[in-house]
Amino acid sequence: MTAVPVETGPKSSSERGALARARLLRGLLPAMSLVLVLLAIAWLNPRAISYFGFSLMLNLAIPIALATIAQMFVIAGNELDLSIGTFVGFVGCVTATWLKDAPLVGVLILLGSIGVYALLGALIHLRNLPSIVVTLGMSFVWQGLAILILPKPGGKAPDWLLSLMAFKPPFVPFPIIAALLIAAVVHFGLMRTSYGVILRGSGGNEAALSRAGWSLLKTKVVLFALTGLFGVLSGMALIGITTSADANIGNGYTLLAIAGVILGGGEFVGGRVSPIGAVIGALTLALAASPLLTFMHIPPDWQVAANGAILIIVLAARVLISRKER
Amino acid sequence: MASLRLLLAKPWIWSFIGALLVWLATIAFTGGYGGGGMITAALSLAVFTVIVGVGQMFVITLGPGNVDLSLPANIGLASAVAMKVMDGNDSMIAVGLLAALACGMAIGAANYLLIWALRIPPIIATLSASFIIQSIDISYGRGLQIKPPPGFASFTNWQIFGIPVLAILTVLFSVGAAIALQRMIYGRSVLAIGQNIRAAWLAGVNVGRIRFLTYTLSGALGGLDGALLAGYFRGANVDIGNEYLLASIAVVVIGGTSVAGGKANVPGVWGAALFLVLLLTMLNTFGVSAGVRLLLTGLIIVGVITAAGGQKALR
Structure with a gap:
């Protein structure tokens, strides 16, 4: 945050080669951390590396990946969403009650909640509000609504959702297919389409974008609506796996999602995000969170610490690589 | 009239007006009953928010992206450390408080070490640190059921004419913090860094040292808060x-x-803390779920x- 990259003028070809290598290394870092975690699991418990093992270990990876993608959209616009966890919980409660009992009402509520996200984007832009505080307030709102809908744990996921999440494709476990699909769709939308470039540009250089005639209000609204959309998908996927809901079910996702985005090579400012990296980051966290630690016989007390340590190690590795990049 | 307008122009006055309105709404609901007791209760609870709030304020003033997310874990660990060191013994109160302070300062220093060494955004640094602190606390404070020393517990609940002594001390502390912020080189440097870190550096502010001090201060206040909370609520808790x-x-x-940094005020922390506590009291009084x-x-x-609206960032 302190160091501003300075243009250093023309570089010799060998320097440029080193630079390209460092960039490549940096881009590969999220994938390398995932491979490292996988190798550790394979070494500790070879039997886990199987169709069944992956289905089991990556069970909760789909909702985490979707929540991470949701967080990634706001981060692309230089904002932060501290309410995504409670929002996922709220969506979960709606899914387990309204969406099953009165599908039409349920769909309307979920669409409405995406609309609320879009409105928040507009509000944050028009009044120039700090997103941290607005979403902090919203986290209370979603939690309150979730408790009102489902005062105690219960409800049941709609059958179609249950059968979707229990889908067992041949050869490749469903979570891996889902992760690939999510990464591919979002990568195409945000990195390969022209409006995706505009969306990332709103985080990169607001002033330039607005002088070029693009509406910053619109980009912010779109980014927040996309966050809402993926938040809804995450909540639904979560309930499809857990089958019933609880108002506090998503609370841990806020910090997990931020960590996933950063682990995947995203930056807080400048519109530098990577959808593929974010999904890989989420998978790494999902695997490192419990399967790896269980195989390592780390007591539950220290599992949270291990998450923190993994984050720090990956970021330290990134610093070492970035130093070459400069 | 002119002085009133001057007062209304202060950014912190609105939080006090909000607190006053919430208080009036509550005693209107109860028919004037319990208004005084409500203020006493609000003051004793607001103290804990003010202490960490002031620490967080200095951190946030450092500029965009600066925030200390490790405070909750820090408070939890310090409360356990304080209770273990005091061990229910009145003669160990001062040592216990010092231990909690030292624990908080160590956490703050570690936070800055991560930010500086890994050059990562403070949000992620303090977040990762808080994961680790949380685990240390779970492991260290497991089954900890030490009550605070009787002297310490009664000190944190001590009132003179309905005014909690802890609140009076915290007001004195806030005055000190306000002077440090507005009149001392340290505070001016924090403001300068928040306004433009590069300009501050060029003007000769030792940016690294000031940021280190600020995170350590925030950590120390978190540690102190943890010890006081454990005294007030009669026991430590993760x-x-x-x-x-x-x-x-x-x-x-x-x-x-x-939030963009470079602009801070201490009175507003008090107003907002009272506002939040009174708001909760009001909603409880109304009997809502x-x-x-x-x-x-x-x-x-x-x-x-x-x-209140956001201010345009200075750049």
């Missing part, structure tokens, strides 16, 4: 600091400190920040 993550950030912003209470708290925070 979750004792949980609500102070949101509360510490909320009081800073509602109090009129700029937990869900409605959360919903209204959230809507009011969003409403207040929308009404």
Whole structure:
């Protein structure tokens, strides 16, 4: 945050080669951390590396990946969403009650909640509000609504959702297919389409974008609506796996999602995000969170610490690589 | 009239007006009953939010991206450390407080070490640190059921004419913090860094040292808060600091400190802390359910920040 990259003028070809290598290394870092975690699991418990093992270990990876993608959209616009966890919980409660009992009402509520996200984007832009505080307030709102809908744990996921999440494709476990699909769709939308470039540009250089005639209000609204959309998908996927809901079910996702985005090579400012990296980051966290630690016989007390340590190690590795990049 | 207008121009006055309105609404509901007791209770609870709020305020003033997310874990660990060192023994109170302070300072220093060494955003650094601190606390404080020394417990609950002594001390501390912020080189440097870190550096401010001091200060205040909370609530607890993550950030912003950095004020932290505590008391008095209470708290925070409006960042 302190160091501003300075243009250093023309570089010799060998320097440029080193630079390209460092960039490549940096881009590969999220994938390398995932491979490292996988190798550790394979070494500790070879039997886990199987169709069944992956289905089991990556069970909760789909909702985490979707929540991470949701967080990634706001981060692309230089904002932060501290309410995504409670929002996922709220969506979960709606899914387990309204969406099953009165599908039409349920769909309307979920669409409405995406609309609320879009409105928040507009509000944050028009009044120039700090997103941290607005979403902090919203986290209370979603939690309150979730408790009102489902005062105690219960409800049941709609059958179609249950059968979707229990889908067992041949050869490749469903979570891996889902992760690939999510990464591919979002990568195409945000990195390969022209409006995706505009969306990332709103985080990169607001002033330039607005002088070029693009509406910053619109980009912010779109980014927040996309966050809402993926938040809804995450909540639904979560309930499809857990089958019933609880108002506090998503609370841990806020910090997990931020960590996933950063682990995947995203930056807080400048519109530098990577959808593929974010999904890989989420998978790494999902695997490192419990399967790896269980195989390592780390007591539950220290599992949270291990998450923190993994984050720090990956970021330290990134610093070492970035130093070459400069 | 002119002085009134001057007063209304202060960014912190709105949080006090909000607190006053909430208090009036509550005693209108109870028919004037319990108004005094409500202020006493609000003061004793607001103290804990103010102490961490001031630490968070200095951190946030350092500029965009600076925030201390490790406060809840810090408070939890320090409360356990304080209780273990004091061990229910009146003669160990001072040592226990010092131990909690040292624990908090160590956490703050470690936070800055991560930020500096890994050059990562403070949000991620303090977040990763808080994961680790939380685990240390779970492991260290497991089954910890040490009561605070009787002298310490009664000190944290001590009142003179309905005014908690802890609140008086915290007011004195806030005055000190305000002087440090506005009149001392340290505070001016924090403001300068928040306004433009490069300009501050060029003007000869030792940016690294000031940031290190600020994170250490925030950590130390978190540690102190943990010890006091354990005294007030008669025991340490892993979750004792949980609500102070949101509360510490909320009081800073509602109090009129700029999230973009470089602009801070201490009175607003008090006003906002009283506002939040009184708001909860009001909703409890009205007898609303937990869900409605959360919903209204959230809507009011969003409403207040929308009404107060954000300031344009200085760049």
